[in-house]
Amino acid sequence: MDADKQANIIDGKAFAARLRGRIGAEVARLKAEHDLTPGLAVVLVGEDPASAVYVRNKGIQTREAGMNSFEHKLPADTKAEDLLALIARLNADPAVHGILVQLPLPDHLDSDLVINAIDPAKDVDGFTILNVGRLGTGQSAMVPCTPLGCLMMLNDRLGDLSGLNAVVVGRSNIVGKPMAQLLLGANATVTIAHSRTRDLAAVCRNADIVVAAVGRPEMIKGDWIKPGATVIDVGINRVERDGKSRLVGDVDFAGAVGHAGAITPVPGGVGPMTIACLLANTLTACCRINGLADPATSV
Numbered sequence: 001m002d003a004d005k006q007a008n009i010i011d012g013k014a015f016a017a018r019l020r021g022r023i024g025a026e027v028a029r030l031k032a033e034h035d036l037t038p039g040l041a042v043v044l045v046g047e048d049p050a051s052a053v054y055v056r057n058k059g060i061q062t063r064e065a066g067m068n069s070f071e072h073k074l075p076a077d078t079k080a081e082d083l084l085a086l087i088a089r090l091n092a093d094p095a096v097h098g099i100l101v102q103l104p105l106p107d108h109l110d111s112d113l114v115i116n117a118i119d120p121a122k123d124v125d126g127f128t129i130l131n132v133g134r135l136g137t138g139q140s141a142m143v144p145c146t147p148l149g150c151l152m153m154l155n156d157r158l159g160d161l162s163g164l165n166a167v168v169v170g171r172s173n174i175v176g177k178p179m180a181q182l183l184l185g186a187n188a189t190v191t192i193a194h195s196r197t198r199d200l201a202a203v204c205r206n207a208d209i210v211v212a213a214v215g216r217p218e219m220i221k222g223d224w225i226k227p228g229a230t231v232i233d234v235g236i237n238r239v240e241r242d243g244k245s246r247l248v249g250d251v252d253f254a255g256a257v258g259h260a261g262a263i264t265p266v267p268g269g270v271g272p273m274t275i276a277c278l279l280a281n282t283l284t285a286c287c288r289i290n291g292l293a294d295p296a297t298s299v
C-alpha cells in the first residue's frame with residue numbers, strides 16, 4: 001500500500017498512549033495536592049476469552065498510570081448473593097473509585113440486577129440505569145468507555161460534528177445506543193442501523209461517519225463507504241485465516257481504506273482507546289467522589 005493510503009489510518013494505540021500520559025500526570029497531581037490515589041476494581045466471574053484479552057492489558061495500564069488496581073476473580077458458579085455482597089463491599093470501600101464487572105456474566109446471573117447494584121458514582125462503565133439516563137438527558141454522567149473513545153477520535157479528526165450524518169451500525173446497550181446518544185449530543189444527525197435495517201449499504205453510503213459495532217467480521221464493505229467518510233470500527237472478531245488466528249473488525253478494512261477519509265484499524269484502533277477511557281473514567285470518578293473539579297484528560 002502506498003504512503004498516501006496509510007495516512008488516513010487513525011492510530012488508536014498512539015492516541016490512547018497520549019491520553020494515558022495525561023491521565024498519569026493528573027493522577028500524580030491528585031496524589032501531590034490531595035493525597036488521593038484513584039483505585040479501580042475489576043470483577044471477573046468465570047472465564048470468557050474476550051474478557052481475558054481485555055483484562056490482560058488493563059491491570060498493567062492501571063498501575064502504569066499510577067492508580068491502584070484491585071482484581072476479584074470468582075468461579076463461574078458464583079451465587080448471585082455472593083457477587084452482590086462483593087459489590088456492596090466495593091461500593092463502601094473508600095479506596096475504590098471505579099468498579100467494573102466484566103460482561104458477559106455466566107447465564108445463571110442476571111446482569112441487569114448485578115450492574116444496577118454498582119454505586120452510580122463508581123460505575124466507570126456507565127452501564128447503570130442512572131448513568132444511562134443522565135447520558136440520554138445531557139446530564140453529567142459516567143460515559144461508557146468504548147463510545148467515549150470513539151467520540152474522542154472523531155472530535156480529533158473532524159472537530160465540530162454538527163450536522164454531519166452519522167450511522168451507528170449496532171444497537172447494543174454497551175456500544176450502539178450510548179454511541180448514538182453521544183453523537184446526538186454533539187449535534188450530528190444520527191441513524192441507528194442494525195441487522196433488520198433494509199438496504200444497509202445505502203444507509204451507510206449516506207454517512208459522513210460510520211461507527212461499526214455489530215460483531216460480524218468484515219460485514220461492512222468498502223463500497224458502502226462514502227468517499228472521505230470517517231470510519232470507526234468497534235468490532236473485535238477472532239477469525240481463522242490461512243490456518244492462522246487473526247483479529248478483524250466489523251469493516252472490510254482492505255476494501256474500505258481506499259474510500260474512507262480516515263479509518264481505525266483492528267487491532268490498534270478502538271480497543272486501546274477503550275482501556276484508556278476506563279482509566280479516564282476512574283480518574284473522573286475519583287475527582288467527583290472527592291468533590292474536586294473534573295480532570296483535564298481529553299486529548
Ligand SMILES: Nc1nc(=O)c2c([nH]1)NC[C@@H]1CN(c3ccc(C(=O)N[C@@H](CCC(=O)O)C(=O)O)cc3)C=[N+]21
Nearest residue numbers: 050051053054101102103104125267268269271272274
Ligand atoms: N464491563 C465490561 N466492560 C468492557 O469494556 C468490556 C467487558 N465488560 N467485557 C469484555 C469487553 C471487551 N473489551 C475490550 C477492550 C479492549 C480491547 C483491546 O485493547 N484490544 C486490542 C487487541 C488486543 C489483542 O491483540 O488481542 C486492540 O483492539 O488493539 C479488547 C477488548 C472490553 N470489554
